[in-house]
Structures are given as structure tokens and as C-alpha cells.
Amino acid sequence: MHVMVLGAGVTGxxxxxxxxxxxxxxxxxxxxxxAGLETSFANGGQISVSHPEPxxxxxxxxxxxxxxxxxDAPLLFRPRARxxxxxxxxxxxxxxxxxxxxxxxxxxxxxxxxxANHLRALRAETGITYDQLQRGILHLFFSTAEFRQAPGRAxxxxxxxxxxxxxxxxxxxxxxxxxxxLGNRLAGxxxxxxxxxxxxxxxxxxxxAQLRSKGVRFHYGTTIERLDxxxxxxxxxxxRDSAGRTGTLSAQAYVLxxxxxxxxxxxxxxxxxxxxxxxxxxxxxxxxxADLAPEVSLTDESRRIVCSRLGDRLRIAGTAELNGFDPTxxxxxxxxxxxxxxxxxxxxxxxxxxxxxAGLRPATPGNIPLIGKGWGKNLWYNTGHGTLGWxxxxxxxxxxxxxxxxxxxxxxxxxxxxx
Numbered sequence: 001m002h003v004m005v006l007g008a009g010v011t012g013x014x015x016x017x018x019x020x021x022x023x024x025x026x027x028x029x030x031x032x033x034x035a036g037l038e039t040s041f042a043n044g045g046q047i048s049v050s051h052p053e054p055x056x057x058x059x060x061x062x063x064x065x066x067x068x069x070x071x072d073a074p075l076l077f078r079p080r081a082r083x084x085x086x087x088x089x090x091x092x093x094x095x096x097x098x099x100x101x102x103x104x105x106x107x108x109x110x111x112x113x114x115x116a117n118h119l120r121a122l123r124a125e126t127g128i129t130y131d132q133l134q135r136g137i138l139h140l141f142f143s144t145a146e147f148r149q150a151p152g153r154a155x156x157x158x159x160x161x162x163x164x165x166x167x168x169x170x171x172x173x174x175x176x177x178x179x180x181x182l183g184n185r186l187a188g189x190x191x192x193x194x195x196x197x198x199x200x201x202x203x204x205x206x207x208x209a210q211l212r213s214k215g216v217r218f219h220y221g222t223t224i225e226r227l228d229x230x231x232x233x234x235x236x237x238x239x240r241d242s243a244g245r246t247g248t249l250s251a252q253a254y255v256l257x258x259x260x261x262x263x264x265x266x267x268x269x270x271x272x273x274x275x276x277x278x279x280x281x282x283x284x285x286x287x288x289x290a291d292l293a294p295e296v297s298l299t300d301e302s303r304r305i306v307c308s309r310l311g312d313r314l315r316i317a318g319t320a321e322l323n324g325f326d327p328t329x330x331x332x333x334x335x336x337x338x339x340x341x342x343x344x345x346x347x348x349x350x351x352x353x354x355x356x357x358a359g360l361r362p363a364t365p366g367n368i369p370l371i372g373k374g375w376g377k378n379l380w381y382n383t384g385h386g387t388l389g390w391x392x393x394x395x396x397x398x399x400x401x402x403x404x405x406x407x408x409x410x411x412x413x414x415x416x417x418x419x
Contacts, residue, residue, distance in 0.1 A: 003404070004029065004237065004249065006224060006265070007257035010040040010204045011389055014397035015255050015382050016211055017122070022401040027217040028208075029224060029237065029249065036204030039259050039389065042282045042357040043200050044317035045308030046297050047391050049116050050137055050162050050192030052109035054367030055320065055387070056095035084263075085324060088276040088365060095366035104366040108388065109160040110411040115395025116194070122394060128206040131310040132198035135296045138167075138176055139190040142302045147187035154190050165191045176296040178345060197297040197308040199315075200390040219249065227254070227265060232376040253378040255400065259362040260325070262370075262383040269375045275384045277325055277360035282317035283337045284310075284357070285349035292348040305340050314349050316341055320361075320387070329358045361386050371396050372403050372416025380404060381416065 001024055005016045008030035020026045032038065095104065123132070141147040150166045157164035172189040173180045212218060221242035228236045228248065236250035256262050260277035287293040293314050298307040305318035316337050334356035341349060363386035364370065374381040382400045385392050399409035403418050 001025065001253055002027070002251040003253045003255060004251035005255045005257055006237070007259065008032070008035040008204075008208065008218065008220070009038055009257065009259060009389070010036060010200050010393045011259070011382055011385060011396065012255075012257035013204050013208050013211070014393045015257055015400055016216055017207055018394075018397040018401040019255070019404070020211060020214060020216055022405055024401075024404070026211070027219065027249075027251065028211075029219045029222050029239065031221065031223040033220050033242075034205065035208040035218070036201045039359040039361055040200045040204050041359060042284055042315065042317075042355075043280070043359065043390055044282060044306040045197045045199060045310055045315045045390070046137060046299070046306050047116060047119065047196040047198065048137055048299070048306075048388070049109070049112040049391060050139070050157055050164055050190070050195050051299065051388075052105050052112055052160065052162070054095065054101065054104050054108065055363075056092050056104070056366050057101040058096055058098050060096050061093060082324060084276065085322065088274065089322070091274060091365035100366065104368055106160065107368060107413045108392075109162060111395045111399070111413045112388070112391055113161055114398070114409075114411045115392050116196070118394035118398045119196075122207075126207070126210055128203065128210065130198045130200075130202035130206060131313075132196060133295060133297070133309060134196050136175075136191060136193040137195035137197070137297045137299055138172060139192070139299045139301050140172065140179075141187045141189060142185060142300070144187050146301060150188060150190050157190075157192070163192060163194050165193070167191050176294045176298070178292055178294040178348070181346070182344065195297065197310075199310045222249075224258075224265065227269065227379075229269060229376070233378050234376060253380065253404070255380045255382055256374060257382050259383060260360040262362065262381070266375055266379075271375050273370065273381075273384065274364050275362045275370075276322065278363040278386065279321040279323055279326070279358055280317060280361050280387065281319050281329070281333045281337060281356065281358045282315055283334055283341070283354045284313050284315050285341075285351060285354035287312050287314055287348060288350045289347050292345060294345065300340065300344065303340060305337065307341075307345070314341070314345075325360065327358065327360070329356055331356070333358070361389065363387070368414060369396060370416065371400055371413070373418050374416070
């Protein structure tokens with residue numbers, strides 16, 4: 001069977017990889033000239049299995065109110081007169097209910113553990129490199145009140161099958177010496193030793209190159225204009241190339257991996273996908289003092305900022321902005337991230353060469369991606385991964401390939417049933 005994957009971000013390319021491994025003929029469409037140039041380009045770099053709790057949790061509404069009106073707020077809501085934004089926001093509040101948040105956390109944890117295992121197997125099979133480090137993630141707490149919650153969180157992670165250890169500040173300094181200058185400002189942390197970090201863009205590009213060498217065709221510079229239907233099947237994809245020429249590409253089955261643009265693609269089919277773009281920011285800067293730059297990936301739980309070392313660069317990312325499809329890179333959001341680096345890791349990077357980036361992360365209200373059967377008889381979904389696209393990519397793609405073969409994936413996750 002010929003399967004056409006719509007989208008060449010990390011989710012689309014990993015989908016193509018696992019589908020090809022399963023014996024499908026595969027091709028990929030993307031409007032960009034290369035793979036991974038949109039949401040996968042400069043994310044936080046974490047394979048954060050130890051962060052399964054969704055943004056939609058019981059504490060989120062109060063935090064959102066506390067951050068209201070602050071330009072440097074970790075979660076920034078810019079109201080618009082658009083039904084989709086308000087519908088998503090109301091669903092988000094519903095997912096904050098304790099029992100729903102617990103259910104979503106369990107599902108994300110199960111898929112994340114599976115995904116990390118698939119990533120390690122893929123890396124061993126292909127030998128690809130992407131500035132990866134297997135040094136774990138250190139979750140940092142800068143207030144005593146927040147740190148009091150650490151034992152309960154670590155216990156929950158261990159219960160979910162995710163290794164996590166509560167650490168006093170001195171233990172955090174031993175795990176990552178670059179933090180020592182924080183002194184008594186650091187209350188403590190949670191260390192997840194099995195987590196990883198790496199450059200999602202380099203991973204996506206390397207995997208796409210391997211797929212091309214195996215005969216997978218990539219239609220780059222190809223914009224999807226419309227999904228054509230014939231009865232209960234997608235009959236083809238109307239496309240336009242970079243020169244403005246139009247045409248139709250067809251296959252026997254199609255996989256939707258268009259991130260934040262997925263809802264628009266299937267709306268003419270009568271489908272309403274609960275995905276909304278959450279704009280996230282990152283700063284990437286060259287390291288000027290290797291001893292001051294961490295090798296263990298960091299998550300500042302107080303500020304919702306993450307930091308990963310990518311070779312001779314440091315990637316710092318954070319914030320979530322609900323502002324529709326506005327791609328504007330706002331300098332004040334970048335300044336907040338640079339202020340964090342200067343405060344927590346002074347002297348580690350050259351801020352004059354820092355590159356500010358923003359990308360639209362396709363989030364469902366409960367952070368549960370849509371994986372499995374889509375519209376009609378031959379459209380499938382692998383989209384809506386929010387802030388965990390890099391973390392969940394390999395597990396989601398492997399599960400999708402199994403579903404398309406009529407199998408039941410192992411993770412305890414609400415996959416969409418097959419035909």
C-alpha cells in the first residue's frame with residue numbers, strides 16, 4: 001500500500017520511517033524546501049518523559065490568572081474574537097478537572113516511555129547523530145513552597161514507571177556543576193536520569209536523508225491546497241509547487257501530520273479537530289564558557305523554562321502564547337528568556353549572537369495527541385502533540401504504523417480505533 005504523509009516535521013518524518021519499516025510504500029509532502037523547518041526547527045531539545053503532566057491541570061487556572069497581563073508570563077492568553085480560540089480555552093478548563101488531568105497524565109506517560117524506547121532503538125539501528133546527550137533532566141525549584149511538592153511528584157513519576165529522584169540543592173550541584181553559583185537560591189530539584197536531550201531539527205533532517213536513500217520520495221516546496229474526496233475515501237491531494245504549478249498527488253492512504261494546520265485541512269470534510277496553535281519561543285546561542293554551560297538538560301519549574309546543551313550551543317525555550325496563527329517574534333518574549341540565562345547561568349553564552357525563534361505548537365486542550373483513524377476509510381491522524389512533539393514522536397509513529405496494520409499498540413493510550 002502506498003501511504004502519503006502530509007507534513008515533514010519530526011512527527012511526519014518519524015511516521016514515514018515507521019511506516020516504511022512496516023513495509024508500506026511511503027511518500028511525504030511539505031510546503032517547505034526541507035524537512036523540519038517549522039515547529040520542529042528550534043524547540044527546547046528535551047526528550048522529557050519525566051514531564052507527562054499536561055498544561056491543563058488543577059493548578060493551571062489560578063496560575064493563568066496570576067500571570068494575566070504580564071508580557072513575560074509563561075502562559076500568555078491574547079483574547080481574539082474567534083470562536084476556535086474560545087472553544088479551545090473552554091475545553092482546556094474542562095481538562096483541568098483533577099480526574100481528567102490524572103487520566104491524561106497516565107496516557108502521556110505510557111506513550112512517552114514507549115517513545116523513548118523506540119528512539120533508542122532507532123538511533124542504534126541508524127547511527128544518526130543530532131547533538132544528543134543521555135544525561136537526564138534536572139527539574140529545578142527556586143522556592144521552598146514549590147519544592148515541598150517534589151516528593152509527591154517524584155513518587156507519582158516512579159509509580160508511572162518513570163525514574164525520578166528528589167535532590168537537595170547540594171545533590172543538584174553534584175549532578176550538574178554548572179549550577180553551583182546559584183548557591184542557596186536553589187531550593188532543590190527532581191532528577192530524571194533516563195531522560196535525554198538533542199536537536200530535533202538535526203534528527204529530522206538526518207532521518208529524512210536515510211528515508212530518501214531507501215527510496216522514500218519527498219515532495220518539498222509543495223503546498224497542499226485541498227484534500228479531494230470520492231465517497232468515503234480521500235482520492236487525492238491537490239497541490240501547488242513553488243513555481244505556482246498545480247496538480248494532484250495520490251496514494252491509497254494518507255496520514256495527516258500538519259501540526260497546527262491540521263484542522264484547516266480537514267474542515268471541508270466536516271471534521272473539527274480540537275487543535276489550537278500555542279506559540280512557543282526559544283533562544284539559541286553559542287557557548288563561550290563550557291564549564292558554565294550545563295550538560296544535563298534543565299527545567300525551571302518556577303518559570304516553565306527549559307535549557308538543553310546542543311554541542312557548542314545552548315538552547316533555552318519557554319512560554320506559551322495563545323494568539324492564533326500570529327507568527328510575530330516578539331522581542332520582549334526573547335528578552336525574558338535571555339534574562340533567565342543571565343540570571344541562572346551567567347557567563348555561559350554570548351547573548352550578542354543569540355538567535356530568537358518562535359514556532360506554533362499544535363496543542364489539544366488536554367495535551368493528548370490525535371493518533372489513529374481519521375475521516376473516511378483511508379485518512380489517518382498523527383497530530384496535535386503540543387509541547388511534547390519531540391518527546392512523543394517515535395512512539396506515536398510506531399503506534400500509527402501498528403494501527404494501520406490492524407494491530408493494537410502496547411501503550412495505554414486513547415488511540416483512535418482503526419477501520
